[in-house]
Amino acid sequence: MMVLGIETSHEQGSIGLSQDGQLVGEVLFSVGPGERLLPALESLLALHHIEQQQLELISVALGPGSFTSLRIGMAVGKGLAQALCIPIVGIASMAAYAERVSFLSKKICVVLPDRRDLIYYALYERNRPITAEMSSTLGSLHEQLEQMPDLELCIGPGAERHRAELERVVAVAPAALNRPSGAVIAQLGALTYSQSQHDELWTLEPLYVQKLIAESVI
Numbered sequence: 001m002m003v004l005g006i007e008t009s010h011e012q013g014s015i016g017l018s019q020d021g022q023l024v025g026e027v028l029f030s031v032g033p034g035e036r037l038l039p040a041l042e043s044l045l046a047l048h049h050i051e052q053q054q055l056e057l058i059s060v061a062l063g064p065g066s067f068t069s070l071r072i073g074m075a076v077g078k079g080l081a082q083a084l085c086i087p088i089v090g091i092a093s094m095a096a097y098a099e100r101v102s103f104l105s106k107k108i109c110v111v112l113p114d115r116r117d118l119i120y121y122a123l124y125e126r127n128r129p130i131t132a133e134m135s136s137t138l139g140s141l142h143e144q145l146e147q148m149p150d151l152e153l154c155i156g157p158g159a160e161r162h163r164a165e166l167e168r169v170v171a172v173a174p175a176a177l178n179r180p181s182g183a184v185i186a187q188l189g190a191l192t193y194s195q196s197q198h199d200e201l202w203t204l205e206p207l208y209v210q211k212l213i214a215e216s217v218i
Contacts, residue, residue: 001019001057001194002018002054002055003018003056003057003058003189003190004057004080004182004186005017005018005186005187005189008031008066009065009066009073009093009112010112012028012157012180013028013030013036014029014179014181014185015027015029015041016044016181016184016185016186017050017182018186023187024050025183026182027040027047027182031072037076041076055086056086057088058081058087059186060091060189061092061185062091062204063092063093063206063209064093064208065093065112070206071206087198087199088204089196089198089200089204090207091189091192092207093112093180093185094110094120094156095188096184096185096188097110097156098129099184100184101153101177104126105152106125106150106151107130107150108123108151108152108153109124109153109170110122110124110156111141112157113158113161114158117137117139118138120133120135120209135209142166145169153172154173155173157180159172160175
């Protein structure tokens with residue numbers, strides 16, 4: 001199955017292709033104005049000599065992240081799905097980062113940037129979420145991570161942005177793993193669709209995270 005993955009949660013976006021679970025390619029771009037997404041898509045398809053009609057599934061990142069950027073990614077994904085008469089599925093952005101280090105045996109913390117001094121985070125064990133996505137201040141998260149001896153790694157663009165602070169208590173993934181990946185979104189989308197065969201065209205919405213300071217984590 002040829003799958004297109006779209007990730008526009010934050011400042012940097014990514015659009016990628018996977019076929020039968022294998023990476024085909026991806027393009028990174030500055031999200032900013034929405035007009036950058038379509039040229040990135042055209043470049044990706046042209047680079048790999050793929051026509052839009054060869055796409056069989058669209059997979060879109062749900063966030064959490066920038067409301068406007070997420071809406072742009074979803075609008076483009078839904079438009080393509082309708083035009084090509086193919087299904088579309090949504091993938092939580094944090095799941096894509098957890099998937100990259102699913103070989104680790106201890107807990108990891110996925111950290112995404114929010115506005116000002118706030119961050120989004122969730123804990124995973126391998127690629128399985130063990131907490132819901134939450135919003136917190138960096139200072140509050142730092143205090144909680146200090147109390148988690150079984151935490152192995154922080155990963156994600158939020159972890160990269162706050163590397164100096166987080167590395168005082170836990171290792172942070174290499175910069176290359178903290179960038180968005182449309183290809184990983186595509187791979188997870190193919191897996192999700194194969195398990196459910198559910199087209200989310202009419203139900204797809206961004207993932208909203210409650211703004212609260214968590215007092216404890218698993």
